Amino acid sequence: MFQPFALFLGLRYSRTRRSSRFVSFISASSIIGIALGVMALILGLSAMNGFERELRQRVLAVIPHAEVEMVSGGFSDWQSASALLKKQPGITAVAPLISLNGMLEAGGKMKAAQLRAVLPAEEKQISQAAEYMTGSGLDALLPGENGVILGQQIADKLGVKIGDSVTMQVPDKQAQSAFSAPMQRQFTVVGLLKLGGQLDGFLGYIHLQDAQAMLGWQDEVQGLSIEVNDVLSAHTIAYQAANQLPYRMYLRSWMTSQGYLYQDIQMVRTVMYVVLLMVVAVACFNIVSTLVMAVNEKRGDIAILKTMGASDWQIRLVFMTQGMVNGLVGAGSGALLGCILAQYLSSIIHGVERVTGYQFLNPEIYFIDFLPSELHLLDVAVVTTAAVLMSLLATLYPAWRASQLLPARELGR
Template sequence: MRLPLSFFIGLRYHRAKNSNGFISFISASSTLGIVLGVAVLIIGLSVMNGFERELRDRFLAIVSHGELEAVNPPLIDHQQLLSGASEHSKVLGAAPYVSFSALVQKGKQMKALSLKGIDPSLEKNVTNLHQYVGDDAWQALASKQPQIVLGSGIAKLLNVAEGEQVTLLLPKANQQNRLSSPQRVRVKVVGLMRAGGQLDNQLAFINLGYAQELMQWQDGVSGISLRVAEPLQADEVVRSVAKTFPQLVYIKSWIRQHGYLYQDIQLVRTIMYAIMLLIVAVASFNIVSTLILAVSEKRGDIAILKTMGASDQTLLKSFIVYGSYNGVLGCAWGALLGVLGSFGLPKLVGLIEALIGHSLLSADIYFIDFLPVKLIWTDVIAVVAAALLLSMLATIWPAWQATRVKPAQELG
């Protein structure tokens, strides 16, 4: 298939050696700028997508979407609240829990943690905690015994292994608001939770019935946890469920407690997109400079083409093709490097961590302790399309200047 004349002229000009080396330098720098901008933006968006995926699939698999907690515990007649929540159209599951703060001790080492009593059979309706605990430990939690599942970060700090005994220091039953010596309870570590992040350093779990015995609550609980169909609507759904229950309860949702994680991810994504597109825009201005110099250098050629019958439209398209070549080339290489970089970044980060002997993402600070990456092809297409559009728009004005060349003045 024969190319249109404008394509032939534009590509021919690009392949021809420029007498002015400065034009070649600006042309190469514009291409390199577009390559870097597109590649870094694709890699950055892939990392943000990875954090969003881990927040949804890992963090929210352990933290319930919402909770209704008694203002004055225990929660009376929680079965009524459970049944009311289960009937809500946007609630996928509900489970009771007993929650209190505690200290865990082994030898001279102590660690504060959030201890939660759960019913394993009902907890599966609310979270996917069992996936990070293991089947044996999950089955052990079903029995009302002095057994505990510790976060792996807590176990590492205390140097505790599965099967060993630890001491829990708990507030005495019915004396949560008074100063008194804590009750000491020996429990067996039956499993470790390995979620790979901040929660491993904060959470521990015991059987619901055993927790009720410790608090002397009989059938009472601290509250119920909920799983909703749309996590971003958790606050609204939890509030609507609370309105159906006569007892005063605190309304909690992951958005109120941990929503900053999602907001930070979206903010970083937006800022990154804006900054990288600005980098591409700056590179596109180099295309403008390249074309202005090229038009100035080839005014004689343009005049000859006009005398041979080339129309202004043909010349306009020719120089748009000439200028867009750098944009197309930069977008192609940028997309390739961005995709390869997205797949190879976790291995590169792992290699750097091995060399320096230190984790770049600390589980004490971040909700995960590894760098997640999720490449979404629609992001790649959007980035490449935006970069191509900017680079092509940058060619219009210089190309239009080529149509204003007057043959009589140039060849006279």
């Protein structure tokens, strides 16, 4: 008797109508459980991949990878400092920056905001924010015109649109008294920033020269924004580069303000792997029950095969094949469904939101307002392989038990 015959017999057993409906139910439930587990895991991993992609393409496209800022006041020799930073390994671009934190007011409504004062030509080298702006983007910021680009949520809170005026109030750090009036400057809205997330609620842009005029500075800047070639090592690269500057400066990286998002994504990915693989494992071990019952049904057949010369390994292979069919069908169908649904996950969730009127991701809380999805074939391969291997593991005990049956005892009954 050859091994191909054992495979053939195992496949035939898997297609044979079982005498017990309960055994058929257990077999079907194992296939469905494996399929649902694999599908859910692929969908979950695709969503985590989507969040990581949006973090890189949206948040890190707008927020600098790192910033160096003077301990107090500004410095005028920023061109030399910028040139020195650009020569450091890992630094790809540098741009000047003044950051103004204050209150925006329009029509009696107020909203806290952070206005980044930038040079449009320099800012374009380190940021893709212009891609998410209406109109001409950063080019709408002209020196001396007091133009401002506001996040969409800020504009909605203040009830303003392009062409309207807003008043910016910032603390006067040079004032002698803590109760002195804040500095005020009126700006005209020249554009809107539409990232579709949390940043729209506090971020805005003005021209660098307008901020310098407001602060009474000549050609001084508060700090420098830095872009690096490896975002996960941004803090280390920026720290090593900033040590070359002859100034006492604060250093911040995106890991300081947004790093928790990346860490949360990785933690959820790990937890999802563990939990859903356990779900798949439970479904796979339903195969144990199916095969134990199948062995009990086929005790006479096993005895006859052994008297015909079938070895223990051939008997084991028959039932391992029978159990693996369930694993392969479940994992394959789950992977196929997962791949199809992952491609349309964002559209499906958007449709559910429109029907129910409930928004799953509030842009005031989360950094995006939709559920992203990005399918990675490596994830599909890993999940499917893990499900198949667990199915194989589940067949070992019933197959071993089948091979231990004694022909004389079974045929003598």
